[in-house]
Amino acid sequence: MTGNISPEKSVKRDSEAALYERIRELIVAARRTVVRGVDLIQVRTNFEIGRHIVEHEQSGEKRAAYGQDVLNRLSEKLCAEFGKGFSRSNLEYMRRFYLTYPGRGKISQTMSGKSPALKKSQTNSGKSQIAPANNPFPLSWSHYIFLTGIKNADERSFYEIEARNEGWNVRELKRQFNSSLYERLALSRDKDGIRNLAKKGQVVEKPEDLLKEPLVLEFLGLSEQARYTESDLETAIINQIEHFLLELGKGFLFEARQKRFTFDEEHFFVDLVFYNRLLRCYVLIDLKIGRLTHQDLGQMQMYVNYFDRFVKAEAENATIGIILCKKKHGALVEITLPKDANIHAREYQLYLPGKEELQRKLMEWAREIENE
Numbered sequence: 248m249t250g251n252i253s254p255e256k257s258v259k260r261d262s263e264a265a266l267y268e269r270i271r272e273l274i275v276a277a278r279r280t281v282v283r284g285v286d287l288i289q290v291r292t293n294f295e296i297g298r299h300i301v302e303h304e305q306s307g308e309k310r311a312a313y314g315q316d317v318l319n320r321l322s323e324k325l326c327a328e329f330g331k332g333f334s335r336s337n338l339e340y341m342r343r344f345y346l347t348y349p350g351r352g353k354i355s356q357t358m359s360g361k362s363p364a365l366k367k368s369q370t371n372s373g374k375s376q377i378a379p380a381n382n383p384f385p386l387s388w389s390h391y392i393f394l395t396g397i398k399n400a401d402e403r404s405f406y407e408i409e410a411r412n413e414g415w416n417v418r419e420l421k422r423q424f425n426s427s428l429y430e431r432l433a434l435s436r437d438k439d440g441i442r443n444l445a446k447k448g449q450v451v452e453k454p455e456d457l458l459k460e461p462l463v464l465e466f467l468g469l470s471e472q473a474r475y476t477e478s479d480l481e482t483a484i485i486n487q488i489e490h491f492l493l494e495l496g497k498g499f500l501f502e503a504r505q506k507r508f509t510f511d512e513e514h515f516f517v518d519l520v521f522y523n524r525l526l527r528c529y530v531l532i533d534l535k536i537g538r539l540t541h542q543d544l545g546q547m548q549m550y551v552n553y554f555d556r557f558v559k560a561e562a563e564n565a566t567i568g569i570i571l572c573k574k575k576h577g578a579l580v581e582i583t584l585p586k587d588a589n590i591h592a593r594e595y596q597l598y599l600p601g602k603e604e605l606q607r608k609l610m611e612w613a614r615e616i617e618n619e
Contacts, residue, residue, distance in 0.1 A: 290384045290391060297345030300338065318342075340392050347395045347403075351383040385411045393420060401445035402429045408448035419493070426494075430605035431459040438616045451497050451525045454567045454589060459496070461594040462571060466490040469597050477534050481505075481518055484534075498525035508553055517550050528564040529554050535572040539592055543570055544583045547590050565589050 303317065318338050325333035384391065390410055397403040406429065410420045432449060433441045435458045443450065451457060467483040469475055484491050485504055492499050503520040519532040531550050535543055547568040554566040568590040575592040584590055 286387045287382060287384070290386075290388050293341045293388060294345055294348070294351070294384065296338070297341035297343070300342045301345055340395070343395045344391055348384075387417070389417045390420060393417060393424075397424070401442075404445045405429050405448060412448055413497070425599050425602070426463040426465075427600050427602050427605045428459070430602070430609045431461065431463075431600075433609050434605070434612055435459060438613070441613065449497060451523075454526065454528075454591070457496050457523070457526070457530075457567075458591055458593065461596045461600065462494055463599060464491070464494065464595050465598050466494075467597065471597050475536065477518075477536050480534050480536060484519070495521070498523045499530070500524060502529075508557075510553060515550070515553075523567075526564055526567075527562075529559055529566045531566060531568045533568070533570050535570060537572070538574045539570060539572045539576050539579065541579060541583045543572070544580065544590065544592070548584070548588070551590060567591070569593055571595050 300318070300321075318335050322333055322335040322338055325338075386394075386407065390407075394403055394407055394410075397406065406420060406424060409415065409423070409428075415423065429444065433444060435455065436444070449456065464484075466487050467480075469480070469483055481504065488501055492501065500522045501519075502522055504518070506517040506520045508515055508517075517531050518534045521530040521532065522528070523530050531547070531554065533543065533547055533550070547570050551566045551568040559566060566589065570590070570592045572592060572594060575594050580592050
């Protein structure tokens, strides 16, 4: 026979559940700390191995064949004692790692096998966590294997900063690189803005800092050749909202789809409504599968005006409107909107862009702003 659970028993169960969650968080945090400590020791050890290899080469014979023979013999001995993690290809990675980051050679911690010093830090949520102190290499070895393959030093620095700040795993790092995030952000910036990408990563302080072009939506699974409607595009985005938020960039929170508001007894619908916590403002997105028109711009202006006057709080910043279209018309946007309008048209594409093409555009853009 079953009966209703008494309030006293219910409170006890809730208390036990809370206790379990607190203990579980401690165990998960501890395990993450151990894994992170292992990663840190591995990266620093590999850096030191690379340094010893390079210094040996510099004091030895000046022949490429000599260096290869040394690596082969070294790999054979190390693998015999420590396992396949010291294959010749891995030793090559360690060598390249040191050559890529020689300025970080002054490592304060000893490499005697002791764990690096740890210190407590505060996360954004206010909870304390264990973090390595004075760490010149904040990412995993797998991250650095990929990063050392990026030839452009500014681009490499940008991706290292973003991977660290945004917590990208290697898969996400590769996706952002393959989608040419650095070039797409750089093409929306002036000369100083491009320099800051390499020094600070993507810093969001004004609406323009969010913008990139084109937005790459290959994760939606839509084909360029297939016929699809704006509703199909919207549904695909909602089904892949996590990926879409990553593509939009920092600080975005999803609020609503087909957000309705009524004005003068007529109903209007905003395709997608987001909030950006860094800029503290609403971001409205309207989807267009065809060429941008001046009617589209006027409609978005009306949406933005409505949110600014009737939705946003007094302490919040002005609403941003983005029209995501297949083909924009730059001259039309310029002539239709006032210069201080908080509305932006951006193109999207359903496949990863050609990196070489975007790099060429970036070089042309850099020459233009250099000559201004």
